[in-house]
Amino acid sequence: MDLDPVLLARLQFAFTVSFHIIFPGFTIGLSAYIATVLVLWRLTGRAHYNRLARFWTKIFAVSFAMGVVSGIVLSYQFGTNWSRFSVVTGNVIGPAIAYEVLTAFFLEATFLGVLLFGWNRVPPWLHVTAAVAVAVGTLISAFWILSANSWMHTPAGHEMRDGIAYPVDWFAIIFNPSFPYRLAHMANAAYLTTSFVVLAVGARYLLAGRHHAEARTMLRMGVGFAAIAAPLQLVIGDLHGLNTLAHQPIKVAAMEAHWDGSKPADFHIFAWPDEEAGTNRFAISVPRGASLVLTHDPNGLFPGLASVPPQERPPVKTVFFAFRIMLAIGFAMIAASLYGVWLWWRGRLFETRWFLRLxxxxxxxxxxxxxxGWVVTESGRQPWVAHGILRTADAISPVAAASVATTLALFVVGYGIVFAMGIYYINRLIHRGPTGEAVEAPQRGTPTRPVSAAHDSGREAIERG
Amino acid sequence: MEWDLPLIWAAVIGFAVVMYVILDGFDLGIGILFPFAREERERDQMMNTVAPFWDGNETWLVLGGGGLWVAFPQAYAIIMPAFYLPVILMLLGLIFRGVAFEFRWVAVTSRGWWNLAFAAGSTLAAFCQGVILGGLIEGIRVENGAFAGGSFDWLTPFAVACGLGVIAGYALLGATWLVMKTEGSVAARGRAQAKWLILAVLGFMAIVSLWTPLASERIAQRWFSTPNILFLWPVPLVTALTAFLAWRWLEAGRDIPPFLAAIALFLLGYAGLVISVFPYLVPPSLTIWDTAAAPESQAFVLIGTIPLVPLIIGYIVFVYWLFRGKLREGEGYH
Incomplete structure (x- = not known):
């Protein structure tokens, strides 16, 4: 059997990074949510905020653990599978990774211990501070990793000597042209994702007639935040698209399946891009729609796929369809959140059962x-691993294809088990729901021995009852 | 003033590796000792002693790997492909043991599986780390600045011995940690296990100390040529003395000193390896200067590292202080 080592290495990285991205995508938003409800609890003293924080912290712990272990893998995979990439770009984007570890990972990991286990052990102000530290840490982490990732799309601030990138201007490297857009798009995506999860859990409880106070708060917070973040995401996405058009026009051409750059581009609601023939089949299109969006002029022109030879194009179908999936979900989110806010305004949010079910x-x-979205941007970067600097095919490690295939199989099986069980356990935690008494601030003279939060709240409940 | 940036970075990464080995060493050790606990409540207690810390402990591994990439990209690009399978097996081991910390508490019927995942993942990760260390000492085949060996070059009797040695060493750290952090049956078992593990660790240290100078002319030169031997002869002596003290403290029922002695044993073994290998980062061909990143890159990260690492150590110390003291049976953080 003849295995293509480049394809195997790409499959492996795509698999591990897609698995990983789910967890930061959730924990960036969830840590901010937990910090928010804890602050609200301190400000208002209302017990259900505390129960919400405790409940979501348990889910956060499970998600964060999966994010950490799947993230460690990535920091080694650059070397194991992409050693040539590591050498060529190491001088320039290596520092971003180092700063991510130094400014974010230690902060998150250390204060997570306080957040998870400090309920009865530390004063509330410190506990809230730990929650905020974790939330800030996740965002700092996104800052650095997206800076490094953006540089791969829009390299800047460097010079090439003997095929190796050397830094010239650190500010230009870190704040490379696509970075601000990518950071805003991803951070907002994480918050939006979390708000839909919070919304879903609130709706689930309300439908089941459980945890009324918590469910209503979750619904209001979820819908309210999503109604801001979802439309905002459309604006950010549009700006990001314009930025991509300026720096990676062929990626945009693939997103729109736009072949002939001498004519204005239609927006295809559906099409089957035929990469052999260089045209689209079965297209249902809005005439000149893409030109209008991307150049703000129905007659505007931008480069088509045909302007470069086939080997210089990204995989068109992958980029095209992934972009449509992202757009469809984005518009559905905007519609759902705005309708939810309208229901809230009319006072029917908690009674409209079809909306809750949805x-x-x-x-x-x-x-x-x-x-x-990641598939769009990363597949769209092909055939380059670092745009204009290093081709993906030239970036791999001198490792036998059989080794890559074996480890790919191990990752698929291992992650399959961990992921399936993780989802199952998170679902079980959600099913159990926010239970137990809210915790009061510990008395003077914090107990020096570790005590189980759950035990203590149980004991409190018994003593009171 | 001319700074020797590669040397400074070698020290930074060396420090990260020491921190990782000691900190994750004891919590991997808990996993290695997991199968020897008799009852579920003992396993709960063992896991609870490390639950607030393991995440931060493992971050040193990311700093070690990330730091190697940043500071010595050439070495990173050779070492990782050379140890492709052990590195990825180590990562998979860490994944299963890492999620076991959280899954085990939520699981009802599948708890036994997560106990197994915790124990097997920890043991596999420790073994792979030892194998990588052993393989690195033995050397990597390099041509034109890239790894030029086969997929199983690392699989040698010496590397396997190092793998087993690291398992024993981490188990020793874990056992003495339990002596320090628990009471009752868990602490008593840790005390008994620690003695056996001291003997095992000394045995593996002896194997490595005799094997390496016999196998490598360069390492023999480093240790036995004059004047080096005049400075270096105390290293094995101090090691033996530390092991003896650890044994005595265990016998005398002391709680904290055995853990400190186990750390000291690790530091001594580590010092021995550094003496043997320095200044090579990819033995036997490439030194820290051969593989260094551009000076401006090393300098740029060093500027941040100088204030940030002490800050990080500060809040890590704070968290260990927060969760100080013994964990009694039946108490937990969950």
């Missing part, structure tokens, strides 16, 4: 949109 089933939307 919301309860829509927890996955953000995750699929995030993965689709």
């Amino acid at each position: 919301a309860a089933r829509g927890w996955w939307t953000g995750f699929v949109a995030i993965i689709a």
Whole structure:
């Protein structure tokens, strides 16, 4: 059997990074949510905020653990599978990774211990501070990793000597042209994803007639935040698209399946891009729609796929369809959140059962949109691993294809088990729901021995009852 | 003033590796000792002693790997492909043991599986780390600045011995940690296990110490040529003395000193390896200077590292202090 080592290495990286992205996509938003409800609890003293924070912290712990272990893999895979990439770009984007570890990972990991296990052990102000530290840490982490990733799309601030990139201007490297857009798009995506999960859980409880106070808060917060973040995402996405057009026009051409750059581009609601023939089949299109969006002029022109030879094009179908999946979910999110806010305004949010059923089933939307978005941008970068600097085919390690195939199989099986069980356990935690008494601030003289939060709240309940 | 940036970076990464080996060493050790616990409540107790820390401990591994890439990209690009299978098996081991921390508490019927995942993942990760270390000492075949060997070059008797040695060493750290952090049956078992593990660790240290100078002319030169031997002869002596003290403290029922002695044993073994290998990062061909990143890159990250690492150590110390003291049976963080 003849295995293509480049394809195997790409499959392996695509698999591990797609698996990983789900968890930061969730934990960036969830840590901010937990910090928000804890702050609200301190400000208002209302017990259900505390129960919400405790409940979501348990889910956060499971998600974060999966994010950490799948992230460690990535920091080694650059070397194991992409050693040539590591050498060529290491001088320039290596520092971003180092700063991610130094400024974010230690902060998150250390204060996570306080957040998870400090309920009865530390004063509330410190506990809230730990929650905020974790939330800030996840965002700092996104900052650095997206800076490095953006540089691969829009390299800047470097010079090439003997095929190796050397830094010239650190500011230009870190704040490379696509970085601000990518960071805003991804961070907002993470918050949006989380707000739909929170919304779904609130709707699920309300439908089941459980945890009324918590469910209503979750619904209001979820719908309210999504109604801001979802339309905002459309604006950010549009700006990001314009930025991509300026720096990676062929990626945009693939997103729109736009072949002939001498004519204005239609927006294809559906089409089957035929890469052999260089045309689209079965197209249902809005005439000149893509030109209008991308050049703000129905007659505007932008480069088509035909302007470069086939080997210089990304895989058109992959980019095209992933982009449509992301867009469809994005518009559905905008519609759902705006309708939810309208129901809230009319005072019917908690009674409109069909909307609650829809919301309860829509927890996955953000995750699929995030993965689709990543497929668009990363597949769209092909055939380059670092745009204009190094081709993917030249970036791999001198490792036998059989080794890559074996480990790919191990990753698929291992991640399959971990992922399936993780989802199952998170679902079980959600099913159990926010239970137990809210915790009061510990008395003077914090107990020095570790005590189980659950035990203690149980004991409190018994003593009171 | 001319700074020797590669040397400074070698020290930074060396420090990250030491921190990782000690900190994740004891919590991997808990996993290695997991199968020897008799009851579920003992396993709960063992896991609870490390639950607030393991995540931060493992971050040193990311700093070690990420730091190697940043500071010595050439070495990173050779070492990772050379140890492709052990690196990925180590990562998979870490995944299963890492999620076991959280899954085990939520699982009802499948708890036994997550106990197994925790134990097997920890043991596999420790073994792979030892194999990588052993393989690195033995050397990597390099041509034109890239790895030029086969997929199983690392699989040698020496590397396997190092793998087993690291399992024993981490188990020793774990056992003495349990002596320090628990009471009752868990602490008593840790005390008994620690003694056996001291003997095992000394045995593996002896194997490595005799094997390496016999196998490598360069390492023999480093240790036995004059004047080096005049400075280096105390290293094995201090090691033996530390092991003896650890044994005595265990016998005397002391709780904290055995853990400190186990750390000291690790530091001594580590010092021995550094003496043997320095200044090679990819023995036997490439030194830290051969594989260094551009000076401006090393300098750019160093500027941040100087204030950030002490800050990180500060809040890590704070968290260990927060969760100080013994964990009694039946108490947990969950």
